[in-house]
Amino acid sequence: MGNPLILQSDFGLGDGAVSAMYGVANCVDLDLKIYNLTHEIPPFDIWEGSYRLLQTIAYWPENSVFVSVVDPGVGTDRRSVVARTHSNHYIVTPDNGTLTHVNKDIGVAEMRMIDETINRLPNSGASHTFHGRDIYAYTGARLAAGVISFEQVGSKLDLEQLVMLPSMDAYMESEVLYGIIDVLDVRYGNIWTNISRSQLVDLQVQYGDLVKVTIEHESAIVFEREMIYGRSFAATEKGESLIYINSLDNVAVAINQQSFAKKYKISTGVDWKVFIKKT
Template identity: 70%
Template sequence: MSSPLIFQSDFGLGDGAVSAMYGVANGVDTSLRIFDLTHEIPPYNIWEASYRLLQTILYWPEGSVFVSVVDPGVGSERRSVVAKTASNHYIVTPDNGTLTHIHKEIGITEIRTIDEKLNRLPNSGASHTFHGRDIYAFTAARLASNTITFETVGPENDLGSIVQLPFLSASLEDGTLSGMIDVLDVRYGNLWTNISRSLLLELGVEYGGYVKVAIDHDATRIYEKKMIYGKSFADNKVGEALIYINSLDNVAVAINQASFAEKYQIATGIDWKIRITKG
């Protein structure tokens, strides 16, 4: 039986790129079950692609094959790889930082460079700008359909060679929780941090208690204010800020029925730091 095949990209759905990837996969095996993680990653945003894999992957059955194509370096010397995770999932992607969150939070047990002489869509050798179709969708479909094995993808690489984006781990020191704004809950503008619920518990904060939240962009203080720690948005008045635990068991910051990110012009990544102390 084939494994689920899940696509992620920054292509959007305004043209035929995603459909072409579906077509290639179906050309390998029409019985494949193909799904979309998202195709709305902001263009060239490798960091968000990395996070969305982490957000999703553990909810899929073992053996599932993911394709992630956010590839501003397409056609360059960057590697095309298949990674096997400690959770027994596979990710087909350019090795450009897309594996950062998975490598740190779940673990990668093996990584192989795709041998393009063996694993490339036939008659596509003159194309250098659509590896999502010609290499990743084709290889992933062959892997998901059991046409090839992981060992025949290509040569094995050292795990230390995996490209990783700069990353700031969360910590608790001297009564202050420190971390970064990992990603936005895009539709609602909530801030998802990399500070775990367990670290918040170590700080000694309980539901209904107050914390002081400070957010810096580089060395500039963008926001600083006290807010409540709620179980859900309903624990606060409409228009007021709160922290809560998101679906990945991490601390998040929100305004009840408004966009925190839009109101305070907050973005994501290692340059966006958050500090939390007991109120």
């Protein structure tokens, strides 16, 4: 029996793209277990694709194979790679920054260039716009099924050449926590920061305390208000703001039963700064 194959993309489910990837994988091995991480990454949003891998990968067994295709550079000279993490998971992806969060928090142990003369869907050589099907799903399925080993993916790459997106580590200075908005809890509109629970503890903030939250975008303040640090949404009334600890043990900002991101037009990435101060 092979290892799990988990697919992620910005393709959506409105056409046959994801089904084609499933079909290719099943042609490699009908017994493969194939799962979706998500196919609702916003189009071309490499940053969010990177974060969703980190959000998910640790909860899958060792040797699981992830295929992540958020690929605005398809058809260019960007590299197609397979990375092995220090947690012994595999990620098949374009080397365009998709590995940023995983490399920072888990670590990439080894990376190999996909040899397309071997690991490419037969008779697809004239297609240059659907590498998710022709290269990534095909290579990922072969690796998950044990048809090829990691060493047979292709030549080993220097990890110093790994493409990383700009990012910023959270830190504390003068009793203020500084971080960024890593991602949105998209269905509910909560914002997830990269400030950890342990850093909030270092600030000596406890449940029920008030904190001042400031959010800046490109040095302009877009939100600033005091709110409670709650164990859960039950700490506030409907429509009130709070900070809480999310499922990745980081600080999140929310409005009880409303979308914080939509109300204040908040997005994600290194240009979206968050400051937290105990009041």
